[in-house]
Amino acid sequence: xxxxxxxxxxxxxxxxxxxxxxxxxxxxxxxxxxxxxxxxxxxxxxxxxxxxxxxxxxxxxxxxxxxxxxxxxxxxxxxxxxxxxxxxxxxxxxxxxxxxxxxxxxxxxxxxxxxxxxxxxxxxxxxxxxxxxxxxxxxxxxxxxxxxxxxxxxxxxxxxxxxxxxxxxxxxxxxxxxxxxxxxxxxxxxxxxxxxxxxxxxxxxxxxxxxxxxxxxxxxxxxxxxxxxxxxxxxxxxxxxxxxxxxxxxxxxxxxxxxxxxxxxxxxxxxxxxxxxxxxxxxxxxxxxxxxxxxxxxxxxxxxxxxxxxxxxxxxxxxxxxxxxxxxxxxxxxxxxxxxxxxxxxxxxxxxxxxxxxxxxxxxxxxxxxxxxxxxxxxxxxxxxxxxxxxxxxxxxxxxxxxxxxxxxxxxxxxxxxxxxxxxxxxxxxxxxxxxxxxxxxxxxxxxxxxxxxxxxxxxxxxxxxxxxxxxxxxxxxxxxxxxxxxxxxxxxxxxxxxxxxxxxxxxxxxxxxxxxxxxxxxxxxxxxxxxxxxxxxxxxxxxxxxxxxxxxxxxxxxxxxxxxxxxxxxxxxxxxxxxxxxxxxxxxxxxxxxxxxxxxxxxxxxxxxxxxxxxxxxxxxxxxxxxxxxxxxxxxxxxxxxxxxxxxxxxxxxxxxxxxxxxxxxxxxxxxxxxxxxxxxxxxxxxxxxxxxxxxxxxxxxxxxxxxxxxxxxxxxxxxxxxxxxxxxxxxxxxxxxxxxxxxxxxxxxxxxxxxxxxxxxxxxxxxxxxxxxxxxxxxxxxxxxx
Amino acid sequence: xxxxxxxxxxxxxxxxxxxxxxxxxxxxxxxxxxxxxxxxxxxxxxxxxxxxxxxxxxxxxxxxxxxxxxxxxxxxxxxxxxxxxxxxxxxxxxxxxxxxxxxxxxxxxxxxxxxxxxxxxxxxxxxxxxxxxxxxxxxxxxxxxxxxxxxxxxxxxxxxxxxxxxxxxxxxxxxxxx
Numbered sequence: 033x034x035x036x037x038x039x040x041x042x043x044x045x046x047x048x049x050x051x052x053x054x055x056x057x058x059x060x061x062x063x064x065x066x067x068x069x070x071x072x073x074x075x076x077x078x079x080x081x082x083x084x085x086x087x088x089x090x091x092x093x094x095x096x097x098x099x100x101x102x103x104x105x106x107x108x109x110x111x112x113x114x115x116x117x118x119x120x121x122x123x124x125x126x127x128x129x130x131x132x133x134x135x136x137x138x139x140x141x142x143x144x145x146x147x148x149x150x151x152x153x154x155x156x157x158x159x160x161x162x163x164x165x166x167x168x169x170x171x172x173x174x175x176x177x178x179x180x181x182x183x184x185x186x187x188x189x190x191x192x193x194x195x196x197x198x199x200x201x202x203x204x205x206x207x208x209x210x211x212x213x214x215x216x217x218x219x220x221x222x223x224x225x226x227x228x229x230x231x232x233x234x235x236x237x238x239x240x241x242x243x244x245x246x247x248x249x250x251x252x253x254x255x256x257x258x259x260x261x262x263x264x265x266x267x268x269x270x271x272x273x274x275x276x277x278x279x280x281x282x283x284x285x286x287x288x289x290x291x292x293x294x295x296x297x298x299x300x301x302x303x304x305x306x307x308x309x310x311x312x313x314x315x316x317x318x319x320x321x322x323x324x325x326x327x328x329x330x331x332x333x334x335x336x337x338x339x340x341x342x343x344x345x346x347x348x349x350x351x352x353x354x355x356x357x358x359x360x361x362x363x364x365x366x367x368x369x370x371x372x373x374x375x376x377x378x379x380x381x382x383x384x385x386x387x388x389x390x391x392x393x394x395x396x397x398x399x400x401x402x403x404x405x406x407x408x409x410x411x412x413x414x415x416x417x418x419x420x421x422x423x424x425x426x427x428x429x430x431x432x433x434x435x436x437x438x439x440x441x442x443x444x445x446x447x448x449x450x451x452x453x454x455x456x457x458x459x460x461x462x463x464x465x466x467x468x469x470x471x472x473x474x475x476x477x478x479x480x481x482x483x484x485x486x487x488x489x490x491x492x493x494x495x496x497x498x499x500x501x502x503x504x505x506x507x508x509x510x511x512x513x514x515x516x517x518x519x520x521x522x523x524x525x526x527x528x529x530x531x532x533x534x535x536x537x538x539x540x541x542x543x544x545x546x547x548x549x550x551x552x553x554x555x556x557x558x559x560x561x562x563x564x565x566x567x568x569x570x571x572x573x574x575x576x577x578x579x580x581x582x583x584x585x586x587x588x589x590x591x592x593x594x595x596x597x598x599x600x601x602x603x604x605x606x607x608x609x610x611x612x613x614x615x616x617x618x619x620x621x622x623x624x625x626x627x628x629x630x631x632x633x634x635x636x637x638x639x640x641x642x643x644x645x646x647x648x649x650x651x652x653x654x655x656x657x658x659x660x661x662x663x664x665x666x667x668x669x670x671x672x673x674x675x676x677x678x679x680x681x682x683x684x685x686x687x688x689x690x691x692x693x694x695x696x697x698x699x700x701x702x703x704x705x706x707x708x709x710x711x712x713x714x715x716x717x718x719x720x721x722x723x724x725x726x727x728x729x730x731x732x733x734x735x736x737x738x739x740x741x742x743x744x745x746x747x748x749x750x751x752x753x754x755x756x757x758x759x760x761x762x763x764x765x766x767x768x769x770x771x772x773x774x775x776x777x778x779x780x781x782x783x784x785x786x787x788x789x790x791x792x793x794x795x796x797x798x799x800x801x802x803x804x805x806x807x808x809x810x811x812x813x814x815x816x817x818x819x820x
Numbered sequence: 821x822x823x824x825x826x827x828x829x830x831x832x833x834x835x836x837x838x839x840x841x842x843x844x845x846x847x848x849x850x851x852x853x854x855x856x857x858x859x860x861x862x863x864x865x866x867x868x869x870x871x872x873x874x875x876x877x878x879x880x881x882x883x884x885x886x887x888x889x890x891x892x893x894x895x896x897x898x899x900x901x902x903x904x905x906x907x908x909x910x911x912x913x914x915x916x917x918x919x920x921x922x923x924x925x926x927x928x929x930x931x932x933x934x935x936x937x938x939x940x941x942x943x944x945x946x947x948x949x950x951x952x953x954x955x956x957x958x959x960x961x962x963x964x965x966x967x968x969x970x971x972x973x974x975x976x977x978x979x980x981x982x983x984x985x986x987x988x989x990x991x992x993x994x995x996x997x998x
């Protein structure tokens with residue numbers, strides 16, 4: 033009897049191994065398909081428009097990558113850019129997060145050394161889809177650590193398509209988040225892996241991945257605050273283990289050092305409040321580790337004595353140290369936090385103190401519909417995922433829940449941070465869906481087995497199958513369910529089933545201890561459930577593809593609109609920049625609002641006064657004041673900055689809503705924040721912002737109005753502004769200090785040149801003596817204008 | 821017959837607190853000796869009969885110190901005994917950790933004397949010491965035979981991981997030292 037038994041056992045073993053191998057191949061193939069899906073869903077903009085870099089910030093990254101590819105890494109590291117923030121310049125090496133640039137540069141260099149001659153622009157455009165495929169694979173690894181392979185595949189599929197991530201990583205969106213989200217998920221994966229295995233090798237890899245994250249994005253502070261929070265949570269809930277020490281302590285030391293290596297962070301890694309949480313938890317962890325160690329050495333009575341001694345001494349020292357720390361921190365006005373981080377903790381901070389941060393539309397809180405737009409179905413799968421994480425609770429699943437809770441809070445503060453919520457949402461929804469599928473398919477398997485079994489052998493097989501299914505996951509259930517199930521099966525004789533169950537129960541008591549807890553639903557219900565879940569997934573996929581195609585694929589440098597006579601393409605921006613690069617001198621300075629700075633330097637290759645980096649509020653306020661002042665004053669300001677050309681964006685002819693007239697109030701606010709002679713109520717009529725006949729004279733005389741609406745009445749005779757929806761106030765006027773040099777095809781970008789100062793002042797010699805007296809009295813009077 | 825110490829107490833009451841602090845064990849044993857002489861039994865610590873000597877409250881805690889000190893002595897002895905039982909390789913690692921932390925403290929003191937001007941050098945020095953200490957503690961955790969979680973991790977693998985992590989740490993330190 034032994035040989036057939038062993039051969040069947042070997043065959044069973046071989047069958048199991050074959051099944052395992054098949055499962056592995058299937059898993060790898062699915063992952064490959066997920067990567068292809070993540071890559072291809074982001075290609076809509078390339079198909080609909082062209083392979084072009086989108087928006088504003090990516091143009092700066094593109095320019096930096098061009099410089100890197102042309103001049104090499106040493107030049108890039110020490111680059112001082114004098115073509116922006118004229119006359120201040122900008123230290124690019126020390127103020128840019130180099131991760132994205134170095135990644136794309138390395139990719140370009142690698143491909144070119146393999147003789148695949150892709151241009152830098154192509155590599156930049158396609159970096160984001162490549163790294164989103166990597167991010168899905170990282171999500172698979174992370175979820176596998178928490179809940180197993182099935183949940184991992186589900187989460188990876190969901191992340192490949194989630195609209196919130198697509199919005200920041202379409203082909204062409206060459207921005208920091210493209211690689212940063214991958215680095216975030218990968219760092220979390222390595223942390224959880226170290227926590228699960230306790231291996232120092234993974235701890236080293238974790239620190240290196242954290243270094244990559246610090247290089248890539250300012251959001252790395254989320255990692256260095258979340259991981260200490262999780263360690264604290266583990267300690268407080270009694271889950272301290274030596275693996276926790278190995279996971280956290282080397283990360284703090286190595287991570288701080290590596291973060292200090294990146295020039296943007298520098299000494300902030302040890303001096304700003306964003307990093308203090310990690311140091312604090314580092315100390316707490318050491319104290320706890322010491323306590324556990326001594327507890328292991330001593331008897332319980334002696335341990336109590338030690339505790340009383342230590343607590344009385346330790347508390348005194350602790351209070352002293354905390355008092356010193358609080359004194360140090362309280363001495364700085366922002367309590368050591370940077371402006372952006374403080375605006376996350378106190379959402380009203382930015383609107384009170386830093387209008388530039390408050391003015392960015394991405395920094396506003398999100399509305400409820402934006403949650404359903406961005407994470408769709410996942411919004412109500414998340415609670416199911418949270419519950420599933422608690423059954424059973426492990427270190428990894430507690431980390432997921434903590435990550436989700438903190439990400440959900442921050443996404444409620446700033447719409448831009450929905451991006452950080454997306455991976456957490458995908459992971460938890462993947463876990464929830466995978467659990468649901470587990471239960472439903474297990475039910476169907478059990479029911480089918482019960483349906484077709486006529487012999488004890490078959491029931492033995494079914495018990496073996498169900499016990500193997502039970503090892504995959506367990507759910508708490510009631511015993512009544514099993515008896516209910518036997519009642520609802522129509523074809524089985526209930527008494528026969530129950531007898532078989534009892535037989536099986538008697539023969540394999542150990543396996544049944546687990547089996548009793550399994551939830552097995554009736555077959556129709558489970559079949560219906562699987563069908564409905566698949567339909568839900570279908571809705572999600574349809575929404576994601578629609579969002580990717582229609583909502584998030586606009587390059588915003590090229591606009592299209594459909595009308596009855598076909599598709600109109602508005603390529604005005606590139607037209608204007610091309611005109612600038614062909615018709616002006618290399619050293620000419622161009623002034624515009626800071627939104628267009630990056631595009632101007634990258635595409636037109638001209639020096640700008642302010643750009644999207646917005647690091648110098650006073651410089652931006654200077655430009656804002658110039659735009660809000662009358663022509664002569666504005667000319668003086670621009671002349672003092674050596675400006676030759678002024679660029680404004682005007683959408684009134686075609687109905688482009690994000691033009692400079694709509695942004696004008698921010699110019700007034702920012703300018704008024706630094707130069708008090710600009711007062712916002714001067715530009716508002718009864719608290720309303722208008723540019724029609726009811727507008728205030730200050731508004732109708734300011735430079736922005738004049739530059740935008742110069743000769744506008746010639747287009748339709750009445751000067752009807754399609755964006756504001758009314759006719760403009762002042763229609764016929766001439767410019768005295770500026771001359772128009774270029775207006776694009778749809779009047780969207782208008783470029784003006786500063787008129788040079790007159791050589792001869794005719795008729796002014798007589799007035800000079802009397803004029804000087806009047807001008808001095810005027811200057812001493814109401815005007816605190818520094819340029820008069 | 822009053823001893824010299826009692827005479828000092830009576831003549832110089834201002835010295836009372838200081839002598840009490842310094843001679844507390846001796847003082848209490850005097851009290852105990854007197855009580856034993858008077859009552860013939862041991863009282864083991866503070867008693868209501870000591871009230872004349874306990875006019876200022878709070879000194880009863882100091883009188884209880886001998887139990888605390890004897891307990892502390894017992895504690896330290898048992899700690900020492902339990903620690904002496906650890907294997908030699910773990911003790912070597914502990915010595916290395918103590919050496920690294922001591923080096924870090926010396927560096928902090930040096931920084932306090934000469935100022936922190938090349939701050940990156942100071943930071944890299946401190947963090948390299950603390951870093952090797954932390955990594956050595958991790959190695960000790962993994963090599964310790966009493967640790968159930970790591971019983972199937974071969975100590976050579978643990979040491980190799982330790983070396984790798986130290987390599988990365990010191991590469992970064994060299995870069996940051998300036």
